[in-house]
Amino acid sequence: MQHISLTHTHWLGCPIARWTPVAAARPAMSLPWWRWVASTDSLTARLIAAGKGRQFQVCLLRQSVGDVFADEAMALGIGRRRYAWRREVALCLDGTPWVVARSVAPLTQLRGQRLDMLGERSLGSWLFQQPGLVRGPLEVSTQSPRFIPVESLWGRRSRFQHAGLSLLVQEYFLPAMADALALPSR
């Protein structure tokens, strides 16, 4: 597959992200990456295991309330101008970001869920403890994230549903992770 490397600036004038169902991306994906990208259990737990003693840390980049990107609004079934809770983090091993993630949820659905109190604790650790958690289908993108100017190898997103809350979690796997784990470029 042709190596596509997009940088932050490519997003100018291109407001819609291209997301495809994970199964459709399978032919373009190596098996080692498939095991990461198509997994549906906690990425936090997987990174800690793969880190083999490296220190895992959630670095909170930004947490705010505001509107969302058009593709996020579509995935959540809300209007673009509806207020949403937005959390952006880097998942780091020994201080090196391996994954960056952006999670968004409609503000009106947060009702008493004190997600803003998470700080540098992993959202995944909280999420996967919730009874009745439902995870929607995974979608994949080769475009880099828009919320931080880094290049990623694979991006994925899925919607979690729990007690009336819809939370869209988008995770982008970075070249530093591929280097550390000797994964292929795609």
Ligand SMILES: C=C(O[C@@H]1C=C(C(=O)O)C=C[C@H]1O)C(=O)O
């Ligand atoms: C959804 C998970 O949570 C991870 C932790 C996040 C956070 O703390 O904000 C964000 C996205 C995930 O990479 C997971 O562990 O699978």
